[in-house]
């Protein structure tokens with residue numbers, strides 16, 4: 001699913017965000033990435049999404065080589081990825097349902113599938129009752145769940161969630177984590193970054209990556225699940 005070999009990322013201003021990253025992630029894994037502010041968590045997700053390119057080393061995502069020359073193919077690859085990033089804000093003045101439907105534009109879904117998937121996704125995040133509410137009127141936690149629904153309605157092979165629990169209180173943060181954790185199955189890989197190590201320390205299964213100053217340390221729990 002994802003293979004990184006000696007990947008480094010240095011931004012144009014000379015900031016080295018990631019150093020010698022080696023990584024092999026299989027389809028259906030769940031990966032939790034933690035690390036202090038500025039350690040490189042978002043940068044790693046941006047590489048996987050093709051919003052940045054490695055300045056050294058090689059990265060492959062679902063078989064696609066992540067290099068600038070492959071921009072057109074990388075755009076196609078993104079159809080298989082469901083991003084939950086703060087930059088990809090919900091569209092104000094539209095309902096929760098419309099936001100999810102709009103997230104499925106340009107993908108190969110029939111109108112019927114778009115509607116079915118959108119309902120399914122809203123139900124999955126527990127927001128069926130907010131279907132017709134304007135996103136402007138939703139709480140932060142509800143908005144975040146709409147963003148997750150928008151990602152999962154696309155039926156992605158890979159979900160990338162950057163700091164999805166943000167400044168939520170503990171109950172809501174755990175709820176978001178549970179929703180994201182439940183999405184992983186043999187066909188869906190889930191990668192989540194978080195500051196909040198207390199949200200994941202009890203997890204018995206998954207791949208735990210700690211980033212410190214651009215370098216990765218990995219621990220796998222319950223690995224037999226992946227054998």
Ligand SMILES: Nc1ncnc2c1ncn2[C@@H]1O[C@H](COP(=O)(O)OP(=O)(O)OP(=O)(O)O)[C@@H](O)[C@H]1O
Nearest residue numbers: 011012013015017036037038039040041042043044
């Ligand atoms: N576009 C950019 N240009 C230059 N430097 C950048 C850019 N984006 C990020 N950086 C720098 O790269 C380093 C890693 O940033 P990154 O956003 O990946 O950290 P992070 O772990 O996601 O932090 P946070 O927990 O605060 O979100 C930081 O030093 C940051 O200032």
Ligand SMILES: [Mg+2]
Nearest residue numbers: 041042043163
């Ligand atoms: Mg970040």
